[in-house]
Amino acid sequence: MDLIYAGFDGLDVTFQGFIPSQAIERFEAAKQTAQETKQETFAQVGKFKGHVAETGARGGYTYRVDTGNLGFTWFFSKSRKREGWNIRVSCKSATLAAYGFDETINRMYADLEAVGATVLQEAIARVDFAMDWRMPGDFRLDPHRFALHGTTKADMHGEEIGQHWQKRQCTGMTIGKMPGRQICIYDKRRDIVAKRKNEWWKIWGLDRDEFEASGDQMWRIELRAGKKHLKEQWGVTSWADLRAKLGDIYANALLRIRYKADLWDENDNVTRVDDDPMWDRCRDVVAENLFEYTSGALPGVVKQVMHDQQRQTIAAMMVGLSANLAVLSGVDKDQLWELPRVISEMIAANVKGENAKEFKLKMKKIHRRYEIYDEDGVILDERAIAEVGAAARWSEASPNAC
Known part of the structure; x- marks a missing residue:
């Protein structure tokens, strides 16, 4: 052994x-939204960021706030x-x-x-x-x-x-x-x-x-x-x-x-x-020595594994749902090459025109859910995502770029 x-x-x-009262106000507003939407809601107080749950906890704690995979679960009372x-x-x-x-x-x-x-x-x-x-x-x-x-x-x-x-x-x-x-x-x-x-x-x-x-x-x-x-x-x-x-x-x-x-x-x-x-x-x-032992795994590496696992889970769900969509859309099993077009048209209808605003709002909520809040984060913030996207577009437009 x-x-x-x-x-x-x-x-x-x-x-x-x-x-402080400012934190109570922010958490109360987020909790009400969480109860309406039936999902945890992002809240920020100064530099403190987390997701507020629909319910608190026993012991008089009104608010339950999660600060991420490598963070904490906080419980706060109104008192x-x-x-x-x-x-x-x-x-x-x-x-x-x-x-x-x-x-x-x-x-x-x-x-x-x-x-x-x-x-x-x-x-x-x-x-x-x-x-x-x-x-x-x-x-x-x-x-x-x-x-x-x-x-x-x-x-x-x-x-x-x-x-x-x-x-x-x-x-x-x-x-x-x-x-x-x-x-x-x-x-x-x-x-x-x-x-x-x-x-x-x-x-x-x-x-x-x-x-x-x-x-x-x-x-x-x-x-x-x-x-x-x-x-x-x-x-x-x-x-x-x-x-x-x-x-x-x-x-x-x-x-x-x-x-x-x-x-x-x-x-x-x-x-x-x-x-x-x-x-x-x-x-x-x-x-x-109880305090001598450490894992040696860097926080960013641990977060990246969590991030990759979640992405793989979502990808597997999308593949499964695509099979359902293929059947319900009448795509023949011998003509699966048509499926990407069906999916593309469906997504396109939701990312432009009147539906674009709602889709962007969903993206913002999802981004906040996966955002990591400290310097070891591997999930990019919105500005970094924009910079990466711009760099990718520049690379595509410049074949000779290295």
Whole structure:
């Protein structure tokens, strides 16, 4: 087994403070539009940009704002009481993988400054740490080999347990319940394929074809610490608390819940059964240095993979819809050369004359949806798109240009 990736995978923080009235007005207008159009709506407050959802979130958060694939999901309350905890943020796993823990926090505070928020203090609501292991093809997860430290039975003595199976193979195990402590182990390759998160091949630095041909598996062991566990068990609320105790929190989790090398009989003392080497290596990773590991994948590369994947998805949809259009338009299967003309005429009718204005408006909305807002962006802004288009037209008109 080889360690492919280790890093933070989730981070939720609540802030005592509030956003200015200008931000509330912009988000309220965008939310109303989102409710009317049934889709997220772009909003900008100063340098802060994001898409406002139709609904807020539990806990009194009126607005839910997404700042992009490598950004955050922000939750804002209308309340402007200084003593209120009116701001919450949830970091995306791709953001943490691309930028690392410290830079993600820096970007979080940059967003707060951009939106004009007044922030008095923070409270850590959740933090997840993940390790991805490349395992041989014959590896099988056995739920019966998990044990709570110090017990003599296979059960978890009150721990909540979830199992996921595909056919006769266990593909995942979750022990514990949020906002307490959780340990999850699951087939990460299945997960990224199912959720179409192709950026993880770049984050791992692996060639997908080579990996698939090898027959190996990718298993993730994820350590999750929720608000209740952090605050009540470890006294963690602030960044200082988190940095001082996080290594101990995760090390303790891997001691309290263990994956054993073998099964044991009902009357055996489970403490005498060795831990699986995989579990020992996880403890080594945590003990060495939680903040040492980074993916090495540049943010722009990760974004480009996401962009390319979305474009491929849309292209595949267009091909599928073209087949439907061919049938409904009476295009014979032996005369498919007529199909581009049918499609071209249909599009032409919507990009000129009275329909052009509406089409441009749709393009503007779609552009804002895919726009990336920071300096690492690979999706071009409107001015850059215009410049690229002009350059392409000049190149076509000048055959000798190099």
